[in-house]
Every structure is written in C-alpha cells, then in structure tokens.
Amino acid sequence: MEISINTHTAEPQIEVYADRPAVTEAIASKLLTVLSEALVSQPAAHVSLTGGGAGIAVLTAVKDLLEHSTTVPDWSAVHFWWGDERLLPRDDAERNETQARQALLDALVDEHGLPEENIHPMPTSEDAAHPAAGAEMYAQQLESFAPEGGIPGPHGPLNMPAFDVMLLGVGPDGHINSLFPGKDSLTVVGQTTVGEEDAPQQLGPPLRVTLTFDGIHTAQRVWTAVTGADKAEAAARALAAEPDVSEVPAANARGAQETVWHVDRAAAEQLPRV
Numbered sequence: 001m002e003i004s005i006n007t008h009t010a011e012p013q014i015e016v017y018a019d020r021p022a023v024t025e026a027i028a029s030k031l032l033t034v035l036s037e038a039l040v041s042q043p044a045a046h047v048s049l050t051g052g053g054a055g056i057a058v059l060t061a062v063k064d065l066l067e068h069s070t071t072v073p074d075w076s077a078v079h080f081w082w083g084d085e086r087l088l089p090r091d092d093a094e095r096n097e098t099q100a101r102q103a104l105l106d107a108l109v110d111e112h113g114l115p116e117e118n119i120h121p122m123p124t125s126e127d128a129a130h131p132a133a134g135a136e137m138y139a140q141q142l143e144s145f146a147p148e149g150g151i152p153g154p155h156g157p158l159n160m161p162a163f164d165v166m167l168l169g170v171g172p173d174g175h176i177n178s179l180f181p182g183k184d185s186l187t188v189v190g191q192t193t194v195g196e197e198d199a200p201q202q203l204g205p206p207l208r209v210t211l212t213f214d215g216i217h218t219a220q221r222v223w224t225a226v227t228g229a230d231k232a233e234a235a236a237r238a239l240a241a242e243p244d245v246s247e248v249p250a251a252n253a254r255g256a257q258e259t260v261w262h263v264d265r266a267a268a269e270q271l272p273r274v
C-alpha cells in the first residue's frame, strides 16, 4: 500500500525553536493572532485540537498567554473541535477532551466568554458502541457546521467547517491524530472521519476516532508541534523527499494554504533541510 502526499496542499515550512516551551509559546501566540485576524472578516473561527504532550502543552501556553496578551480573539465566535479521540467514558483522564478542558477550555468558558456549545468533543464510549459509530456521529456534527456545498477536497467536497487552524502532534512512529502507519484508515478518501479499532498497544487505548487525511487537508493552516529527541527520526522521515505516507503518516500533515512544522532543536537534529 503506497500512499502519496496530497500535492494540492501547502509545502511544509520548518521553524526551529530552542525547546518545547519555545515551540508552544510561539504556536500559542500565533493562534491568538490568527484567530483575532480571521474574526475581522468571518463570523466564526474553527480550530482542531490534538492530544499528546505537545498538543496539550500548546493549550497550557495559550492559557498562560491570556494573562498578558493584548491580542485576544472574541472567544464567543471560536469553535473547538478535535482531530482524534480515544473512545473512553466521559471525563476519562486519557481523553484528549478531558485534558484540553483542564489545560484551557474550562478557563475559556468560566472566564473568557467561550460558550460551552462551541466545544465539539468527539463521542465518548457512552455515546458510541464502537469507533465506526463514533466516526459517523462526528461526521454528522462536522456536517452541521459545513458551508453550503461543502469544502473542496481532492476526492470531492467534504461537509465540515473550514478549520482556520489544525494543531497536530507527531508520534515517534510518525503518526498524526489517530492515523497510524500501515493502517487501513490511511486509505480512506472522500469522508471526514474514520474509526480505528486497533491503535498500537504502546500508544494507549486501542479504540479511536480520527479525522481522515482528506479531512486534515481541508484545514487552511496545519501546524505541527514536535519536540524531543525521540521525534527526530520521525520528523526527518516525514520531511524527506518522496516519503511513503503509509509508513510515515506525518508526511501528509499538510494544510490547504499553510503547513508549518514547529520543532525544537532536539527534534530537528536529523532534518535534511535545516
């Protein structure tokens, strides 16, 4: 199964920072700016969140920045979605939703005017009996925020909101969201979400819901947060010339208008173009 990069998306730009705090502060600051600017000409802005250490650290950095930043979006017009989730009970500590609420979203709701209904978590194990059902439920939620006619994608229009920013972490094996090397989910086209029954054991709970590559590629901006020496090989493989996406899904972490890899020095160690 060889999968190529979707070349109708933006070539990756690489930004190297000293360490994880520098990566997460930079992303947090850009996020506040991009959302504020988007809301000048749009009624709403949509952000897709991710899990993992770096993804959650970005949210903590946003919360820290709120204390002294003068560039702050109108949170009542910002919607938060997820790129992947574990099919676990509501409030389970391993859910990306639970971690994101603790890191940032609870504070935005309690103190900064984010309406609870603007938070769009992926289904829990109470909501959906299995990942395929959860994926279908989330596809319907996404569809209810789709612009008329959907968003153009390489395999036809997709019914989902246009994400202004999609945050992604990258696993040491090169996965993004819950798109893991060698899995059938990588070949799914023309739909926004897919279920994963068998995430690699060492990466936590096996039952997942994830956006597809097509779903990721509709995002205007895709920003990765990649830190630590254990990510150096995955980053180098993803950013090498002509990678096989089925072996390193992160090679296809690309946005419609902008793709930025935010890496710290340790993760950049093996990059060909830095």
Ligand SMILES: O=C(O)[C@H](O)[C@@H](O)[C@H](O)[C@H](O)COP(=O)(O)O
Pocket: 050, 051, 052, 053, 054, 055, 084, 085, 086, 096, 168, 169, 170, 171, 172, 175, 176, 177, 178
């Ligand atoms: O649900 C998840 O686990 C994530 O969405 C996953 O794709 C994560 O972003 C990577 O595994 C990187 O995680 P780290 O930043 O912890 O390495």
